[in-house]
Amino acid sequence: MESGPPARTSIAARLLGGGARGARAVAEATGIDDAVELATEEALVRALESPAVERAIIRVLEGPAAEEAVERLLASPAVERAVLNALDSPLVDRAWERLLQSEEAQMLVERIAEAPEVRAAITSQGVGLVEDLGRQIRRIAHRLDGAAESVARRLMRRPQRAERTNNAGLVTRALALALDAAVVNATFIGLSALFTFAVQAFEPDFDRSSTPALALGTVAFIALVSTYLVFFWTLAGQTLGMRFLGIRLDDFDGTPALSPRSAFRRLVGIAVAVLPAGAGFLPVLVSDRRRGLHDRIGRTEVILVDRQGRPESAAHRENEGRLAPP
Numbered sequence: 001m002e003s004g005p006p007a008r009t010s011i012a013a014r015l016l017g018g019g020a021r022g023a024r025a026v027a028e029a030t031g032i033d034d035a036v037e038l039a040t041e042e043a044l045v046r047a048l049e050s051p052a053v054e055r056a057i058i059r060v061l062e063g064p065a066a067e068e069a070v071e072r073l074l075a076s077p078a079v080e081r082a083v084l085n086a087l088d089s090p091l092v093d094r095a096w097e098r099l100l101q102s103e104e105a106q107m108l109v110e111r112i113a114e115a116p117e118v119r120a121a122i123t124s125q126g127v128g129l130v131e132d133l134g135r136q137i138r139r140i141a142h143r144l145d146g147a148a149e150s151v152a153r154r155l156m157r158r159p160q161r162a163e164r165t166n167n168a169g170l171v172t173r174a175l176a177l178a179l180d181a182a183v184v185n186a187t188f189i190g191l192s193a194l195f196t197f198a199v200q201a202f203e204p205d206f207d208r209s210s211t212p213a214l215a216l217g218t219v220a221f222i223a224l225v226s227t228y229l230v231f232f233w234t235l236a237g238q239t240l241g242m243r244f245l246g247i248r249l250d251d252f253d254g255t256p257a258l259s260p261r262s263a264f265r266r267l268v269g270i271a272v273a274v275l276p277a278g279a280g281f282l283p284v285l286v287s288d289r290r291r292g293l294h295d296r297i298g299r300t301e302v303i304l305v306d307r308q309g310r311p312e313s314a315a316h317r318e319n320e321g322r323l324a325p326p
Contacts, residue, residue: 131307137175138246142304145169152285166311167290168247168302170281179241184228188221226267233263236309242302248309252299256309266298 073079086092099105146161148171153160199206206213232239237257238248249266250256258266273280273293280293289301304312 134244134246137244138172141172141175141245142169144171149285149290152282156286158286161288165288165290166303168245168304169290170284172245172247172304173284173302176239176241176245176247179244180228180239183240184225187228188224191220191224192217229267230260230263233258233266234260238305246305246307246312247302248305249300250303252301258298258300262298262300266294266300269294269297272297 146169149169150160196206229239232242233249234257236243236248237250242248248256249258251258251262269280282292284290284292284295291301295301306312
């Protein structure tokens with residue numbers, strides 16, 4: 001099938017096309033087209049920078065459609081995979097390493113560590129831990145005091161205690177003595193090392209195991225123990241171990257702390273109680289006010305106190321034991 005002759009463009013169309021091409025050529029030659037493009041660009045920029053367009057964009061971003069679009073975008077698996085891949089990339093690891101090794105990061109850590117708030121928090125946590133530990137040890141020691149006293153009274157065929165007492169028992173005293181012994185021994189070891197170092201600096205042949213050295217060390221140890229006990233008894237009525245266990249020495253008339261004379265008399269009483277293989281301490285288990293031979297010689301008694309140093313009543317201890325967590 002043969003195609004017909006091509007349709008011829010009308011004269012009007014040819015005139016319009018030629019006029020448009022001519023106008024374009026004239027515009028390009030005179031630079032009018034560049035001016036029009038520049039004017040259009042300026043108009044668009046001014047429109048975008050106008051307050052009206054800014055308010056319109058804000059309304060769109062604050063609208064529910066924008067929030068829904070962002071939520072769908074964040075919830076999409078593709079975004080999740082992209083974020084995970086970015087976090088697992090070696091580039092992020094190198095960036096973290098450079099950040100942590102930078103001087104700014106070190107200065108930030110030092111400032112945080114030196115902040116008064118951080119130090120106060122660490123101190124309060126440490127003090128609270130020690131107080132909790134001491135409270136638990138005191139509670140266990142008080143129970144063991146009662147158990148040991150009950151057994152001793154049964155063996156001695158004496159009636160059991162009908163009411164709680166505010167006096168410290170033998171177990172609590174023994175634990176306080178053990179803590180004091182640890183403090184005294186640590187102090188004695190340190191002083192002995194300093195003394196030996198100073199003597200060997202002038203006398204290299206000094207022998208610590210010689211009889212004179214052992215005798216001198218024994219005398220020094222007894223003097224240190226006596227000074228430690230008398231000093232704290234007269235200062236506050238309690239040694240460091242007694243303070244941790246919540247007990248205090250009082251004169252038998254109820255006066256807190258001791259006079260130097262009473263402290264020395266009680267020290268002599270301890271020596272007398274130790275001589276018969278420690279039998280002088282056993283009356284603590286059976287006497288009504290838990291007083292041993294050294295307490296009678298020194299005319300003192302050992303009472304339970306709270307953290308403020310006030311005498312701890314039996315009712316207060318009973319409530320504390322009932323309310324305290326197991």
